[in-house]
Amino acid sequence: MSYKIPESVLVVIHTPDLQVLLLERADRPGFWQSVTGSLDAVDEPLAGTAAREVAEETGIVASEHVLTDWHHTIEYEIYPQWRHRYAPGVTRNTEHWFGLCVARPLEPKLAPREHLQWQWLPWEQAAERCFSRSNAEAVRQLAWRVAPCGAA
Incomplete structure (x- = not known):
């Protein structure tokens, strides 16, 4: 088994009018989040x-939309239920935040091993729905971080 690298990204997928795509985790039903994932190398x-x-996770091709590096990094403690995915003794992860602006709500093609369902919500409701405090904070920051995006 190869271990996950404790460095990851969080991508808030949103529309120009600040609707946010949330995904329900397959391994934790009821846990809603944005796209997240670790570096492969x-x-x-x-x-x-x-x-x-x-x-x-969604089938959305980022290059067809506006992907923005928010140049914001946080470090957090890895939830105990997911530490087995990392090398022994690794307890913290560094996460880098991105936004992906799409012109309108798209229907994602979910990776069934990762997510059960999806929903588009206004940013305020999306922030409330996120199980992770850091993900909720990223969604709350969306309004002032958004660059003009006229994605096709």
Whole structure:
């Protein structure tokens, strides 16, 4: 078994009018989140990780929309139920935040091993729905972080 790299991305997928796509975790029903995922290799570019994770989890092709690196990084303690995925003794993860603006709500093609269902919500409701405090904070920051996006 190879261990996950304790460095990841969080991608808030949103529309220009600040509707946010949330996904329900398959391994934790009732836990709603944005797209997240770890680097596949220590030298994988962060934007590449963000685009790959969006495609894997939703089928959305980031290059067809506006992917923005928010240049915001947080470090958090890995939830105990997921620590077995990391090397022994690894308890913290560094997460980099991105936004992906799509022109309108899209119907994602979920990776069934990762997510059960999806929903688009206004940003305020999406922030309330996120199980992770950091994900909720990223969604709350959306309004002032959003760059103009006229995605096709």
